[in-house]
Amino acid sequence: MKNLTDITDKVKKNLIWKSIFRRDYRNTVRDRAMAVFGNVFLHLHPVQVRESAVKLRFTWGMGGITFFAFIILVITGVVLMFYYHPSVDQAYTDIKDLEFQVPYGVILRNLHRWGAHFMVIVVMIHMFRVFMTGSYKAPRQFNWGIGVFLLVLTFLLSFTGYLTPWDQLGFWAITVGTNMGAATPLLGYQGPFSELLHITPYNDVRFALLGGAQVAGNALLRSYIWHCVAIPLVATILMLVHFWRVRKDGGISKPQK
Amino acid sequence: MNPFIEIITQPDNIAIVIMIFMVSFFMVWAFQQAFQNDRLIASGLPVEGENDGFVDTFKPLVRIELIIALVVMVGLTIWSIAVDAPLEEIANPTITPNPAKAPWYFLGLQELLVYFDPWLAGVVLPSLIVVGLLAIPYIDINPKGNGYYTFSERKYAIIIFSFGFFVLWLLLIVIGVFFRGPGWLWYWPWQEWDHARVVYEPTKDLTSIIGIDSRSIPGIIIGGIVVLSYLVGGMVAPYLYWKKNNPELLKQLGMVRYITITFLFVTMMAIPIKMILRLVFLVKYVWIIPWFGGINF
Ligand code: HEM
Numbered sequence: 001m002k003n004l005t006d007i008t009d010k011v012k013k014n015l016i017w018k019s020i021f022r023r024d025y026r027n028t029v030r031d032r033a034m035a036v037f038g039n040v041f042l043h044l045h046p047v048q049v050r051e052s053a054v055k056l057r058f059t060w061g062m063g064g065i066t067f068f069a070f071i072i073l074v075i076t077g078v079v080l081m082f083y084y085h086p087s088v089d090q091a092y093t094d095i096k097d098l099e100f101q102v103p104y105g106v107i108l109r110n111l112h113r114w115g116a117h118f119m120v121i122v123v124m125i126h127m128f129r130v131f132m133t134g135s136y137k138a139p140r141q142f143n144w145g146i147g148v149f150l151l152v153l154t155f156l157l158s159f160t161g162y163l164t165p166w167d168q169l170g171f172w173a174i175t176v177g178t179n180m181g182a183a184t185p186l187l188g189y190q191g192p193f194s195e196l197l198h199i200t201p202y203n204d205v206r207f208a209l210l211g212g213a214q215v216a217g218n219a220l221l222r223s224y225i226w227h228c229v230a231i232p233l234v235a236t237i238l239m240l241v242h243f244w245r246v247r248k249d250g251g252i253s254k255p256q257k
Numbered sequence: 258m259n260p261f262i263e264i265i266t267q268p269d270n271i272a273i274v275i276m277i278f279m280v281s282f283f284m285v286w287a288f289q290q291a292f293q294n295d296r297l298i299a300s301g302l303p304v305e306g307e308n309d310g311f312v313d314t315f316k317p318l319v320r321i322e323l324i325i326a327l328v329v330m331v332g333l334t335i336w337s338i339a340v341d342a343p344l345e346e347i348a349n350p351t352i353t354p355n356p357a358k359a360p361w362y363f364l365g366l367q368e369l370l371v372y373f374d375p376w377l378a379g380v381v382l383p384s385l386i387v388v389g390l391l392a393i394p395y396i397d398i399n400p401k402g403n404g405y406y407t408f409s410e411r412k413y414a415i416i417i418f419s420f421g422f423f424v425l426w427l428l429l430i431v432i433g434v435f436f437r438g439p440g441w442l443w444y445w446p447w448q449e450w451d452h453a454r455v456v457y458e459p460t461k462d463l464t465s466i467i468g469i470d471s472r473s474i475p476g477i478i479i480g481g482i483v484v485l486s487y488l489v490g491g492m493v494a495p496y497l498y499w500k501k502n503n504p505e506l507l508k509q510l511g512m513v514r515y516i517t518i519t520f521l522f523v524t525m526m527a528i529p530i531k532m533i534l535r536l537v538f539l540v541k542y543v544w545i546i547p548w549f550g551g552i553n554f
Contacts, residue, residue: 032313032314032315032316033313033315035315036314036315042314042315042319045314045318045319046314047313047314047315048311048312048313048314049311049312049314049318050306050309050310050311050312051306051309051310051311051312052306052309053318054312054317054318054321055306056321057286057290057305058305058306060283060286061321061322061325064322064325065325065329068325068326068329069329072329072330072333088348092347092348095344096344099344106341107334107337107338109342110336110337110338110340110341110342111333111334111337113342114272114333114336114337114340114342115333117269117272117275117361118272118275118329118333120362121272121275121276121279121280122279124280124422125279125280125283128280128283128284128287128422129283129287131393131415131418131422132287132291132406132415133404133405133406134401134402134403134404134405134407134411135403135404136393136394136397137394137397137400137402137403137404138394138400138403140394141394141395144391144393144394145391145394148387148390148391151390152387155362155363158360158362159360159363162360165344166347166348167344167345167346167347167348168345168346168347168348168349168352168354169269169343169345170348171348171349171350172353172354172357172358173357173358173359173360175357176357176358176359176367177359177360177363179375179379180366180375180378180379180380181380182375183374183375183376183379183380184376184380185376185380185381188376188380190375190376190550191375191376191380191550192376192549192550192551192552193549193550194550195549195550196549214350215348215350253403253404254306254307254309254404254405255303255304255305255306255307255403255404255405256403256404257304257307257401257403
């Protein structure tokens with residue numbers, strides 16, 4: 001025992017350790033609080049939370065699980081980006097390389113794909129939980145709205161990622177999906193009223209989505225940038241607002257009667 | 258291999274199977290807690306969590322977050338070791354797969370294409386889903402059931418939402434994934450897909466059933482009357498009913514809310530109605546407006 005204290009003393013009582021952690025942790029009320037607001041990540045939380053926030057049966061941890069799935073996707077996604085070119089010539093072979101050349105490339109790709117499916121599933125279940133506990137009621141109406149946008153962004157994240165392997169599955173799924181854009185009233189060339197605005201296949205919504213009249217190189221580049229930069233950026237900002245509002249609205253909802 | 262096993266073990270479909278299990282589990286758990294609280298409410302007791310105090314974030318909450326994160330990580334890792342993500346042939350614009358399916362979470366919308374034209378199924382209805390979801394907190398003025406599971410205190414809200422979520426969204430996805438084959442024809446999961454199969458379904462427009470050409474002026478007028486009276490009738494009928502039986506409610510709702518609620522509800526119910534018309538009575542369109550590039554309902 002003596003040796004152990006010696007070792008911890010050695011590890012802790014030096015300038016480097018102290019510069020990182022600043023203070024000791026001694027399981028007092030004060031230190032438990034400091035552990036939360038002295039840490040940038042834990043600081044998302046208040047120092048104390050309602051018991052229901054800790055009980056699985058109330059929230060199912062579903063919002064947190066959604067967020068965690070998102071983090072996994074960001075990490076695996078960034079690693080995937082090291083191996084991938086968003087060009088028609090290389091995209092597909094890059095994925096083949098991941099499967100056959102890159103060490104653990106298969107696992108990496110699998111984690112990203114199944115993680116994406118998982119996130120879509122859990123975000124829907126999170127919404128269902130929030131509905132069932134009536135947690136969208138005052139004062140949380142606005143945060144439900146933020147949530148709806150996050151739901152849509154989650155779908156779009158997954159959707160834009162579908163094209164990136166440039167295989168038949170993704171190509172035709174995106175073709176089917178973006179064809180809907182052509183049917184937009186007023187703004188799609190097959191949609192009602194589009195003649196009024198002189199809309200053609202070369203200036204309609206679908207053209208804007210694809211960067212062309214067909215799913216080709218520009219569409220691949222566009223989906224890649226939406227997928228890897230634009231949507232994650234917006235989603236991150238909305239998540240920050242979402243978490244902030246959970247706190248400002250008084251924490252996880254509790255029975256109000 | 259048995260086609261049923263084959264279809265549910267396709268790598269991407271495993272996600273749907275997982276979804277079915279997870280959604281069912283949480284559905285049961287939610288309703289079970291709702292009924293449990295209902296019993297407490299009925300006997301005048303506080304609901305679960307009403308007298309909850311506070312606990313420290315560090316460590317009770319941080320601990321449970323860590324455990325959940327580990328469980329999710331382990332689960333995803335096992336899934337990723339066990340099942341490989343599919344990679345089909347390289348994209349080829351000249352070979353159209355049959356069926357060409359959208360990603361699974363949009364298959365409910367793709368299924369709607371059987372019943373509605375693309376501008377409705379692919380653009381207007383999805384937009385209305387988003388608008389409807391956004392509107393929920395502002396149109397549901399029932400102050401009860403805030404912050405706890407309950408069914409008895411908000412029956413209608415829960416029934417309508419559950420119908421939309423479980424039937425119109427999730428069930429249609431499951432149908433799109435497991436029951437639709439080449440030509441978007443219906444296949445039972447144990448049926449072999451047959452690419453040569455053609456199903457002749459003599460669909461008709463509503464007015465053609467009574468012998469009036471749906472593209473003729475009388476046909477258009479009759480179709481219009483049917484659609485508009487459904488819309489207007491569906492929006493006015495509750496007003497008349499509540500006016501008589503629950504005028505207080507109408508006053509609380511106000512006109513804007515009332516119109517929003519009934520419009521969204523009538524539109525939502527148009528989906529199953531049109532599905533039945535199409536599947537049972539082989540009706541293709543109820544109302545055709547042949548101008549402006551074709552606006553058909
Ligand atoms: C990327 C998607 C999302 C993430 C990462 C996320 C994350 C979270 C987290 C961590 C919480 C804390 C409580 C909990 O875990 O349940 C929460 C609460 C909440 N979420 Fe989300 N959420 C997302 C999407 C949504 C959606 C789609 C909705 C609804 C349409 C929504 C509405 C809410 C509301 C109203 C609360 C407060 C609940 C309460 O106080 O009980 N969120 N969210």
